Amino acid sequence: MRNPLSKVITEIEPSGIRKFFDIVSEMKDAISLGVGEPDFDTPWHIRDEGIYSLEKGRTFYTSNAGLKELKIEISNFLNRKYGLDYDYNHEIMVTVGGSEAIDIAMRAMLDPGDEVLIPQPSYVSYLPCARLAGGVPVVIELKAENQFRLTRDELEAAITPKTKILVLPFPNNPTGAVMERSDLEELVDVIVANDLYVITDEIYSELTYTEEGHVSIAAMPGMRDRTIYINGLSKSHAMTGWRIGYACGPQVILKQMLKIHQFAIMCAPTTSQYAGVSALKNGDEDVAHMRDEYNGRRRYLVHRFKEMGLECFEPFGAFYAFPCIKEFGMTSDEFATRFLQEEKVAVVPGTAFGACGEGFLRISYAYSLEALKEALDRMERFVQKLRAEKKEA
Incomplete structure (x- = not known):
């Protein structure tokens, strides 16, 4: 029989995030710090709006680009928060989560052979989406000594005549790194001089813990x-299962992205879109409360790592920490596997987010302080055991 499978898809590795989550789900008394999902329930006013939309029989398709009311609220939110100005009618579209937006942006913009610069460690979808769109992923290895920020020198060194797109994954999953205004300013003239386009994934923008707060490269001169x-x-709004994302940009690009969305998806879930209106219109206090809670957990993790002597730069975004475990002479996968087997705590090896994540672990603090305390007590015990083993050897 003829091979029924595409060579491109069979060469793409499955996500490394789920492996330990699947194991821990069947392990008694285990704690998972591996999933990047808020532990908060979706706020009630958002759920109420979704329920009300069902009660009113609003179960029809919306326009392909999304519900007008939601696009207006997206426009208002971005202007209010980040000084971004997008026309809701031509420059905003609603997608099935941010991941769909990444996928269709690459498919709309790439021709076979076009290079996509992907700073790593970073979210697992960028590289396979680039390949599926016919692009050539070019990895830029971010460094712990730079707090996993993308530098001007690293960007310049990666550019070739075939480079078309730079992915900017900040605040970053898995490292928690952020790019401040001064960091972005260093990149802008390089991007413009080399006529590059940017896909900026700012899904964690509301979970930024610096004094300056989040800054978007889209708001910088020459970048819109x-x-x-x-x-x-x-x-931001604890709505993972509702699957509401959005993309904003020049009409000439959005028009082609919408074409792909139209044929593959039709529209994002109608009930979720109505709920999204309430989230963006009335959810600022909810977001602030959750951010404060995450910030407390973040500080707790950094303190505990310092106490147990684990090297970890301070993350200022998202809800992840990225401690270094190189001192133990084990791969990230080996450490995570033993930790799960011996202490029943699941974390994600840094290599799930790129080869340069070797020697690190992603630990999510989207969990209660009680769960974090127990997990880190177990981690401290495990670390002390490994150090004793190393000393005896």
Whole structure:
């Protein structure tokens, strides 16, 4: 029989995030710090709006680009929060989560052989989406000594005549790294001089813990017309299962993205879109409360790592920490496997987010302080055991 499978898809590895989650789900008394999902329930006023939309029989398709009311609220939110100005009618579209927006942006913009610069460690979808769109992923290895920020020198060194798109994954999953205004300013003239486009994934923008707060490259001089801005409600408003994301950008690009969305998806879930209106219109206090809770957990993790002597730069975004475990002479996968087997705590090996994540672990603090305390007590015990083993050897 003829091979029924595409060579491109069979060469793409499955996500490394789920492996330990699947194991821990069947392990008694285990604690998972591996999933990047808020532990908060979706706020009631958002759920109420979704329920009300069902009660009113609003179960029809919306326009392909999304519900008008939701696009207006997205426009208002971005202007209010980040000084971004997008026409809701032509420059905003609602997607099934931020991941769909990443996928269709690449498919709309890439021709076979076009290079996509992907800073790593970073979210697992960028590289396979680039390949599926016919692009050539080019990895830029971010460094712990730079707090996993993308530097001007690293960007310049990666550019070739075939480079078309730079992915900016900040605030970053898995490291928690952020790019401040001064960091972005260093990149802008390089991007413009080399006529690059940017896909900026700012799904964690509301979970930024610096004094300056989040800054979007799309708001910087010369960048609006060469940037696809991607965000969504999953992380900021605890709405992962509602699957509401959005993309904003120049009409000439959005028009082609919408064409792909139209044929593959039709529209995002109608009930979720109505709920999204309430999230963006009335959810600022909910987001602030959740951010404060995450910030407390973040500080707790950094303190505990310092106490147990684990090297970890301070993360200022998202809800992840990325401690270094190189001292133990084990791979990230070996450490995570033993930790799960011996202490029943699941974390994600840094290599799930790129080869340069070797020697690190992603630990999510989207869990209660009680769960974090127990997990880190077990981690401290495990670390002390490994150090004793190393000393005896």
